[in-house]
Amino acid sequence: MTRRKPLPGHLREAPFRVDQAHAAGVSRSRLRAADLCAPTRGVRRMRDDASPHPEPGATASERMRMLSALLRSDVEGFAPALTPHQFFSHETGLALLGAPLPYTSDARRQVHVSVRRPHALPRRRGVHGHRLQARESARWHVDSLPIEHPARMWRQAASDWQLDDLIVAGDFLVHPRNKLVTIDDLRREIAEAGDVGGRLGAALREIRAGAESPEETRLRLLLTRAGLPEPELNMNLFDADGAFVARLDLAYPRFRVAPEYDGRGHAEADQFARDADRWDGIRAEGWEHVRILSHHLRPDPQVAIDKVAVALFAAGWRPGRT
Secondary structure: OOOOOOOOHHHHOOOEEHHHHHHOOOOOOHHHOOOEEOOOOOEEEEOOOOOOOOOOOOOHHHHHHHHHHHHHHHHHHHHHHOOOOOEEOHHHHHHHHOOOOOOOOOOOOOEEEEEEOOOOOOOOOOEEEEEEOOOOOOOEEEOOEEEOOHHHHHHHHOOOOOHHHHHHHHHHHHOOOOOOOOHHHHHHHHHHHOOOOOHHHHHHOOOOOOOOOHHHHHHHHHHHHOOOOOOEEEEEEEOOOOOEEEEEEEEEOOOOEEEEEEOOOOOOHHHHHHHHHHHHHHHHOOOEEEEEEHHHHOOOOHHHHHHHHHHHHHOOOOOOOO
16 A cells, blocks of 8 residues: 655645645645545645534533534635635634624534625635625734624624624623724724614613623623613622622622522532632622522523522612612
8 A cells, every 4th residue: 555645744734725735746646635635625634533513412502612613623724715805704703703603503603704895706615705895904813814803793793693692792892801892893883884684783782891701791681681780790899808709790789799690511529619619708798699500591581580689679679770
């Protein structure tokens, strides 16, 4: 059996164009070898049989993490085929920034690639191509992968996403820790390019700079839409001596109530012990710590609402009060 000739080192590290391989002296027959695959026409990469795929029985969050990793792999496989005018857009670009994506039962996510007029619509197998209106370029890069400006991609996603998905992504984009965009940037994008079915304007009214996870955002929305007061986000709690006690995901300082979503399925013993000490510390400061677990939200989210409402009522809150 003929021994397979190793590829040059720089071609083994990342997907590459076929013409680059030819220029490096790689034969056509070598590019047809079983250790290579073709992510898209004119591109090859080393085959990885251990690539991420959602496993049966995975939780929703585990499934989304695996789908995001698979999307990143698909994007990297297509990237060498991009023309100078093409870039990743819509939810694909948002995913590259680390933004939370809506849940899907599909086996993988589409790769969205765009150009702006007058350039031709991207047409390739496995790619959702878009030909966008002519606008001044606002190109960004993530690990050398070209993407659209985050505020533009947030607007683009509104064509397919529901309102709460846009709010969750918006909270991520405007969080000061991420240093991506401001609420004014999102507002300016709507003014310049238009709303999409009224969803962007509605989302903007509920986006807050401070939410640190999709679960925090969705719990906040659930509570405020049920008529409960709006909580402060990620408030640092200190004791009487000024020592740090805990960072509260959602907090009602006036009533000393702290709701918190805990979505883990199986907690490590050490982590659970640390969390239990944290909960004790919060209660020692006279706060009511309300843990919301996944079964409090699904199938009936009213269970979660009632748990927080009972704590607020006990602390003196009544409807109509802030």
